[in-house]
Amino acid sequence: MLDQQLKNLLRHTDITFQAPSFDAIEVKDAATGVSLAWVKKHDRADVEAAIVRAEHAQALFKQQSALQRADLMMAWYQLILKHQQDLAQILTAEQGKPLSEANGEIKYAASFIRWFAEQARRIDGDVITPVQSQQRLLVLKQAIGVTAAITPWNFPAAMITRKIAPALAAGCSMLIKPAEQTPLSAYALEVLAMQAGLPRDVMITLSGDSVDVGQTLCESPIVRKLSFTGSTEVGRILMQQCAPTIKKLSLELGGNAPLIVFDDANIEQAVKGIMNSKYRNSGQTCVCANRIYIQDGVYDAVSQRVIEEVAKLKMGDGRLADVTQGPLIDEDAIIKVQSHIEDAIDQGAKLAIGGKRLAPDNTFFEPTVLTHVTQSMRVAREETFGPLAALFRFKTEDEVIQMANATEFGLAAYLFSQNTARQWRVGEALEYGMVGINTGLISNEASSFGGIKQSGLGREGSQYGIEDYLELKYMCIDLSE
Ligand code: ADP
Numbered sequence: 001m002l003d004q005q006l007k008n009l010l011r012h013t014d015i016t017f018q019a020p021s022f023d024a025i026e027v028k029d030a031a032t033g034v035s036l037a038w039v040k041k042h043d044r045a046d047v048e049a050a051i052v053r054a055e056h057a058q059a060l061f062k063q064q065s066a067l068q069r070a071d072l073m074m075a076w077y078q079l080i081l082k083h084q085q086d087l088a089q090i091l092t093a094e095q096g097k098p099l100s101e102a103n104g105e106i107k108y109a110a111s112f113i114r115w116f117a118e119q120a121r122r123i124d125g126d127v128i129t130p131v132q133s134q135q136r137l138l139v140l141k142q143a144i145g146v147t148a149a150i151t152p153w154n155f156p157a158a159m160i161t162r163k164i165a166p167a168l169a170a171g172c173s174m175l176i177k178p179a180e181q182t183p184l185s186a187y188a189l190e191v192l193a194m195q196a197g198l199p200r201d202v203m204i205t206l207s208g209d210s211v212d213v214g215q216t217l218c219e220s221p222i223v224r225k226l227s228f229t230g231s232t233e234v235g236r237i238l239m240q241q242c243a244p245t246i247k248k249l250s251l252e253l254g255g256n257a258p259l260i261v262f263d264d265a266n267i268e269q270a271v272k273g274i275m276n277s278k279y280r281n282s283g284q285t286c287v288c289a290n291r292i293y294i295q296d297g298v299y300d301a302v303s304q305r306v307i308e309e310v311a312k313l314k315m316g317d318g319r320l321a322d323v324t325q326g327p328l329i330d331e332d333a334i335i336k337v338q339s340h341i342e343d344a345i346d347q348g349a350k351l352a353i354g355g356k357r358l359a360p361d362n363t364f365f366e367p368t369v370l371t372h373v374t375q376s377m378r379v380a381r382e383e384t385f386g387p388l389a390a391l392f393r394f395k396t397e398d399e400v401i402q403m404a405n406a407t408e409f410g411l412a413a414y415l416f417s418q419n420t421a422r423q424w425r426v427g428e429a430l431e432y433g434m435v436g437i438n439t440g441l442i443s444n445e446a447s448s449f450g451g452i453k454q455s456g457l458g459r460e461g462s463q464y465g466i467e468d469y470l471e472l473k474y475m476c477i478d479l480s481e
Contacts, residue, residue, distance in 0.1 A: 001029075002036055002093065009086050012187045014040040014207060025180055025207055030096030030327050031317040033362075039183045042208035047175070047216040050204045054146045054173040055222050057201035062143045062171035066120045073117035073168055076196035080110040080189070087157065087188055089319075094182045095156055096326035097281050098318040108443070109157040109189075112165040112461065115445040119466055120169035136477040141470040143171035144248060145224040148217040150210070150238070152230045153329055154284045156182035160189060162449070162460045163227045163250075164203060170469035172225075173202040175217060181329060183207040218242045225468065228252070229286075232409075232454050250458035250468050252286065252450060255411030256383050258404035259289035259440070260426065262397070263297040265416035269438055271305045273416060274389065277440030279313060279367055282325050283387040284333070286455075287412035287434070287442065290383055291373075293392045293400050303371050303391050307352050310389070313367045315358060327363040328386055337365055337386035343378045344370050344390065354387070375403055383409070397426065405431045410453035414440055433459075 016038050024038035088102035128137035147167050151159040160176055167174045178186035186205045193203050206213050217223055218241035228238050229252040242249055259277060261270040277289040294302045316323040328334055334357055341355055354368030365387055373390040394400040413432040417423055427435045433451040436442040450459040458468050
């Protein structure tokens with residue numbers, strides 16, 4: 001149940017707290033299954049009307065100065081921080097992650113707004129050395145126009161701000177389709193954006209059936225750019241749907257992150273990195289270590305320490321003190337983790353700790369460690385997206401680079417070594433968009449988050465993150481009279 005203070009933050013025409021008469025999506029508490037609210041199920045006609053509103057809003061918004069846009073964004077940033085606790089409560093209720101992680105996510109979400117508010121004033125073009133002396137050649141950067149975002153449930157706040165902040169900084173409007181499980185965080189952010197004074201309809205949240213809303217956004221010629229975070233399968237569908245209108249696309253898709261611990265690593269640092277990378281959000285992040293490769297000489301020591309740390313984790317309702325592991329998002333997530341464990345054990349892996357769900361009527365799953373995992377097992381090929389640490393053994397640097405790169409994914413990779421030459425050598429050899437060296441935490445607003453191969457297109461955060469919301473315009477001026 002949401003208390004009155006949280007309901008006030010969700011004062012939006014699309015939300016009701018009693019079963020409504022209109023077509024709606026029920027939002028449930030992730031830990032208890034209790035109804036939290038109902039959000040409107042926008043149909044195709046609603047989405048088309050919203051696109052037109054976003055177009056009108058953008059035409060005016062792009063005329064504001066960069067400084068005005070930056071100031072509005074900073075006001076939004078401040079309001080989010082002021083309501084950090086409330087936003088975290090809403091996030092934990094609908095998503096399930098521990099309150100401490102939810103608080104961290106809200107701060108992280110806000111950081112993108114601040115970063116891109118600062119960047120709004122640095123959207124500089126170029127003056128090119130001309131070919132002919134009477135010519136002047138210029139490159140301007142202009143807002144791409146109306147944009148859309150489709151976001152996942154694992155970071156219900158941060159995946160939205162990471163997209164809309166660069167859009168607003170550039171002078172674009174954005175239509176946002178949050179995940180069905182976690183629309184409340186999106187609406188709360190929109191309510192605060194309007195309170196901060198951002199013009200109406202530069203941000204429009206559109207809860208609804210993912211196929212209907214997604215397809216309408218993709219097919220619209222008015223929407224000039226789509227940014228998506230989610231699975232590679234859905235990313236492929238969206239790419240196809242965007243082809244007829246040649247829409248600009250940013251895709252943050254699945255990963256299958258290797259985390260490599262060499263014999264020369266600082267073992268405690270590596271264990272901390274494994275715990276941070278693997279068990280945050282109960283293993284439900286796209287940069288979670290999925291394959292943990294440990295070199296022969298330290299395999300037993302590192303495994304033992306990981307098992308000890310996993311034994312200290314505490315599952316439960318994220319609102320309770322010292323809970324570190326919330327529920328998984330749904331039954332399918334449970335089935336996936338179970339199937340990876342069964343397949344690995346069938347092929348010779350050893351269960352060191354955990355291994356089963358807490359109860360059949362909820363979606364908590366014990367933090368699990370498997371040792372003696374090999375490349376032929378499903379967990380080597382597929383992203384588990386759950387609290388399963390799969391520990392592989394390797395002998396040489398060349399062998400582990402080859403194993404780490406043997407995947408169609410290329411999002412994040414991690415390595416632990418105290419040898420600087422090896423850090424560079426292996427860091428450069430890993431075919432990934434991001435490499436963490438001696439750390440399991442790599443995300444922040446100033447870095448260029450994104451993958452290569454089938455993990456996606458484009459970058460979010462950093463000075464690169466705004467480029468996808470800008471068009472280049474080349475102007476050639478002839479000065480001869
Ligand atoms: P996950 O496995 O993390 O749920 P998905 O790719 O299924 O990842 O979902 C990410 C987002 O994509 C969610 O907002 C979901 O509603 C949306 N989505 C899922 N299927 C489609 C689709 N066919 N078209 C558009 N959006 C979709």
